[in-house]
Amino acid sequence: MKVEPKIREFICTTAHPEGCREHVKRQIACVKREKIIHEGERVPKKVLVIGASTGYGLASRITAGFGCGAATLGIMFEKPSNGKRTATPGWYNTAAYEEEARKEGLYAKTINGDAFSREVKEKTIALIKEDWGKADMVIYSLAAPRRTDTEGNTWVSSLKTTGEPFTEKSLDLRNNTIAEKTVEPATAEELEGTKKVMGGEDWLDWIKALKEADALAEQALTVAYSYIGPKLTYPIYYDGTIGQAKRHLEHTAEVIAEEFPSVQARISVNKALVTQASAAIPIVPLYFAILYRVMKEQGNHEGCIEQMVRLFKEKLLKETPPVDEKGRIRMDDWELEEDIQNRVWEIWNQVTTENVEQISDIRGYWEDFYQMFGFGFENIDYEKDVEIQVSIPSIK
Numbered sequence: 262m263k264v265e266p267k268i269r270e271f272i273c274t275t276a277h278p279e280g281c282r283e284h285v286k287r288q289i290a291c292v293k294r295e296k297i298i299h300e301g302e303r304v305p306k307k308v309l310v311i312g313a314s315t316g317y318g319l320a321s322r323i324t325a326g327f328g329c330g331a332a333t334l335g336i337m338f339e340k341p342s343n344g345k346r347t348a349t350p351g352w353y354n355t356a357a358y359e360e361e362a363r364k365e366g367l368y369a370k371t372i373n374g375d376a377f378s379r380e381v382k383e384k385t386i387a388l389i390k391e392d393w394g395k396a397d398m399v400i401y402s403l404a405a406p407r408r409t410d411t412e413g414n415t416w417v418s419s420l421k422t423t424g425e426p427f428t429e430k431s432l433d434l435r436n437n438t439i440a441e442k443t444v445e446p447a448t449a450e451e452l453e454g455t456k457k458v459m460g461g462e463d464w465l466d467w468i469k470a471l472k473e474a475d476a477l478a479e480q481a482l483t484v485a486y487s488y489i490g491p492k493l494t495y496p497i498y499y500d501g502t503i504g505q506a507k508r509h510l511e512h513t514a515e516v517i518a519e520e521f522p523s524v525q526a527r528i529s530v531n532k533a534l535v536t537q538a539s540a541a542i543p544i545v546p547l548y549f550a551i552l553y554r555v556m557k558e559q560g561n562h563e564g565c566i567e568q569m570v571r572l573f574k575e576k577l578l579k580e581t582p583p584v585d586e587k588g589r590i591r592m593d594d595w596e597l598e599e600d601i602q603n604r605v606w607e608i609w610n611q612v613t614t615e616n617v618e619q620i621s622d623i624r625g626y627w628e629d630f631y632q633m634f635g636f637g638f639e640n641i642d643y644e645k646d647v648e649i650q651v652s653i654p655s656i657k
């Protein structure tokens with residue numbers, strides 16, 4: 262079947278299997294150009310990646326696998342094709358990852374299911390015990406709209422402010438126009454729900470479950486991803502519901518360190534990038550488009566894979582990684598440089614529907630967006646029929 266993008270605001274409801282494969286292959290090639298491991302550093306060998314199929318989790322898996330030679334077990338929540346609709350991009354990415362890994366003799370298995378559930382945790386632990394004995398690294402990279410906890414309560418995440426309503430310029434993704442958008446404050450229940458979904462409770466549950474089952478190696482490393490961003494987006498991000506959840510996640514690193522002193526728990530604050538999760542945040546896409554423009558001009562723009570390569574190569578695997586005053590690794594260091602942010606702010610103040618194409622990198626925004634779903638690669642023939650039912654080697 263011929264597959265075309267079908268976009269609804271911040272989501273594309275189709276994905277191109279060959280394009281997704283190309284996306285994964287390009288990320289693998291990027292990792293292979295780098296020397297990730299240096300003498301005397303820890304080398305992760307058995308890596309569990311929770312949220313492994315897209316965005317930062319997929320880039321982490323590729324870096325661990327192809328950069329460190331690690332066996333990887335990925336957890337994801339994706340849909341296969343039913344023959345009529347395409348699979349979700351994370352499904353195709355994972356099929357491609359496993360195939361490419363196998364070609365190089367790298368262990369790669371995947372569990373498709375709800376990472377928040379006890380069932381998936383048990384299945385994961387059973388597989389780790391059977392195949393590896395113990396995992397030595399756990400990457401927590403979930404971004405989810407809801408969570409049913411182990412007691413059966415369902416929580417929903419919101420992207421709202423926590424104080425006053427917030428009105429700012431926003432990019433209308435349906436027609437690339439700039440209009441003001443108001444984000445309303447969350448109710449107490451919405452705030453609580455966001456913390457339950459995107460905070461650290463489930464990360465801690467995973468570490469506890471793995472420890473109790475004796476499935477984590479001594480001195481195992483675990484990392485979860487956070488975001489702060491510029492003052493411009495504080496009302497909707499850092500001081501909004503999601504920011505409160507991220508503070509909870511960050512605090513969870515301390516809880517893990519206290520409860521399990523043999524586990525090294527780290528937070529990495531990553532750069533703002535277009536992913537399926539972040540494209541849904543109001544106001545933020547316009548910031549992406551301007552930030553991309555400024556960082557590309559400065560020559561220090563990175564995508565998910567470049568971020569993860571730099572994280573592994575320069576920070577995470579060091580005996581004592583460079584951290585900020587709160588103990589966090591800062592991969593948003595370049596994004597938040599004063600020069601970059603001053604320029605972003607200057608453009609932000611000038612941007613209108615008429616000049617958005619000229620003064621921001623809206624093209625780069627859409628390029629990243631299309632590529633996430635396997636579209637827009639010049640070497641893929643999108644006129645050709647493709648098989649949309651693709652199987653993942655480790656999933657029967």
Ligand SMILES: NC(=O)c1ccc[n+]([C@@H]2O[C@H](COP(=O)([O-])OP(=O)(O)OC[C@H]3O[C@@H](n4cnc5c(N)ncnc54)[C@H](O)[C@@H]3O)[C@@H](O)[C@H]2O)c1
Nearest residue numbers: 312313314315316317337338376405486488533534536538
């Ligand atoms: N994108 C950014 O700008 C940015 C910046 C800094 C930090 N982060 C953080 O990085 C992490 C990953 O986000 P992303 O932007 O890469 O998102 P993403 O949407 O690309 O990835 C989410 C992953 O979680 C998986 N997932 C979702 N619900 C699941 C469930 N119930 N069970 C199992 N798997 C599930 C998906 O399959 C996918 O692999 C998040 O914590 C996010 O806040 C993102």
